[in-house]
Every structure is written in structure tokens, then in C-alpha cells.
Amino acid sequence: MVDTFSDPIGRLMGLRYKSHPWHGIYLGKEAPEMVTAFIEVVPTDTVKYEIDKDSGYLLLDRPQKYSNVVPALYGFLPQTFCGELVGQFCSEKTERTGIKGDGDPIDICVLTEKDITHGDILVHARPIGGFRMIDGSEADDKIIAVLNNDVVYEGYKDISDVPAFVVERLKHYFLTYKDMPGKEANTEITHTYGREEAYEVIRCSINDYRKRFENLGKLLY
Template sequence: MIPNFKSHPWHGIAVGPDAPNVVTVFVEIVPSDTIKYEVDKETGFLKVDRPQKFSNIIPAVYGFVPRTYCDEEVKKLAIERGSTDVTEGDHDPLDILVLSSHNIHSGGLLMDAIPIGGFKMIDKGEADDKIISVLVDDQVYGHIRDISELPKAEVSRLQHYFLTYKNLPFEPANCRIDEIYGADHAKEVIVASQKDYAKNYGG
């Protein structure tokens, strides 16, 4: 009998045959979570990163794109777009947020998403892009193809979360968003992160 091993969610799952137009997403956190989970890079299991100490609630499903990595190519893109103080990528898989009208109850699952834009986030000198996407075939969001089609209030809500989710009272913020970009640049970031992955891990 052949053993049935579970694939590592970062290294063992394909980004998808139509990437970067449609990408596989491994979900780590959902809006009902009061604890921030992330994949343990060594084992592939979800682990507790930290309890959410304050009122920051993730506004949509959040995870990463498998077989991506944010290093020199992602840093280069940030610098080309004007973020001259960037020193490196954040050395993690590429973060992605998925908009959906459905109540997804837990992480640890896969879904297909269409990138529509993103935030050029700089965190302590690291390029830490946040890709914004929509769930394939979602009844409310599934037709959207660019972040410009979202209501401005929705974009502001997402932006506010990423600017505040690491904040501590009475301490200055260490991150900023230099640019809100559309679908075309989001796909460039995905491709850059795939190149960074290939350089560091092969493939």
C-alpha cells in the first residue's frame, strides 16, 4: 500500500495552471479568527502566531500563494515603483487576501482566486506586498477584475487593516502603504515572487 502523505502547503502545492491570472490560495486566517495563524515553514502545519490583542479583525480570507517567495525580485519591483528605502523582501510567501460573499469558517484549505490589485506595503524596510483578489465564481465579487471596480470604502477598509494590524498603543507604526495598484501590477508581483521562489528553492 502506498502511503498517502499530505503535501506541504507552501512547497508541495502548485500555484495553478493559469497563474498569475488565477492563483491557488492556501488560507491561514478567516474573519472570525481572534488568533493569527500562519503556516509553520518546517512542518507545513498551521500554528498560532499570536493572539490578536486589540480590535483588529481580518476583513476577508487571508493566506498566501504557494511556491512564491518575496526576495530580490519583489524588492526590485518595489524600488522601481518609487520605494527607494526598501532593503529586502520579507522572506515569506506572497500574502493574498480573498474577497468573498461567503462565510468561510476556518483556515487550512485551498481556493482559487483572481488577483485584482494590491498594496505596496513597506514594513521596516521590507517589501511586503498584499495582493487583493476575489474568489472564483463568487456571486458578489466574482465578476471584478481590477481593484478600481471596488467601492472606495472597501479599499479604505482593507488599507486600514493592513496599516494598523501590527500597531501597539502609544508606539509609532512601522509599516506604510506606498501604492495601491491594479491587477496588471499585482500579476507582476506574483511572477516576481515565483522567480524569487525558484531562485531560492528550485522549481
């Protein structure tokens, strides 16, 4: 598939129209080692925002029913798709059958010591690991990254470098953020994995995207 915003014509088109955050933003020439992430939610948000897949605008998904707030910048990786290959990789690592991708772009949490007060922004980030999360029977991986050139987190090269309490705080959020009063979410985190495995999840999601949206580039010309 053509990366429509990595070539001159694609870049000119991007000057005329706002790029769709999922399909119109280039993941980056150094991916998966360095990626461009679209941030939907920041730690000061008391509601959860999520990209509307049709329009590309932020949609108010739901108010947070409890006091938990996302402990880092949270969003997704453009031009990725949690599909067949991501599901297969999850099945291999968990030795479970019947797991499929959740049909969304790959989620990413970006650690930074800076106070960033609103979403709907792009950041450059370095993946250092992730959580193998399963929601029902669907793979819902959470890539953990650090903001590029961040003063505090720049030295972290792998999730094993991150303080344990930070990792546990992230886990707690993802295991509870879908809970509703009277109904608990059917989610679990089976593994915390390091940088190289995060790279492989991202590669799988890139290939899943190219397969799922193989004709998208043709429609833009």
C-alpha cells in the same frame, strides 16, 4: 524548477503525505491570472494564525490585541517567495533604495460574500490588484483577489471596481494588525495598484521562489 505537484509522480506522492502548503501545492497552470491560495485566517478569527515554515502546520502567531479582525480571507500563494526581485520591483516603483523582500511567501487577501468559518483550506482566486506595503525596509506586498465564481465579486476585474470603503477597510487592517500596546508597527502602504501590476509582483515572486529553492524539487525524488 520542477513543479512537483503538476506531474503524475508528484501527485501520487501527495496522496501518501500531506503536502506542505508552501512548497507542495501547485500555484496553478493559469497563474498569475488564476491562482490557488492557502488560507490561514478568516474574518471570524480573533487570533492570527500563520504557517509554520518547517512543519507546514498552522501556528498560533499572536492574539489580536485590539478589536480589528481581518475583513477578508487571508493567506499566501504557494511556491512564491518575497525575495530579491520583489524587493527590486518595490524599489523601482517607490524610487527608494535598500528595499529587500521579507523572505515570506506572497500574502493574498481574497474577497468573497460567503461566510467561510475556518482556515487551513485552499481556494481558487483571481488577483485584481494589491497594496505596495513596506514593513521597515522590507517589501511586504498584499495581493487583493476575488474568490473564483463568487456571486457578488465575480464581476470585479480590477481593484478600481471594488467599492472605496472596502479598500479602505483592508488598508486599515494591514496598517494596524501588527500594532502592540505601547508600540506601533513601522508599516506603510505607498501604493494601491491594479491587476496588471499584481500579475507582475506574482511573477517576480515565482522567479524568486525558483531561485531560492532551486534544489527542492531534486530532494523530493
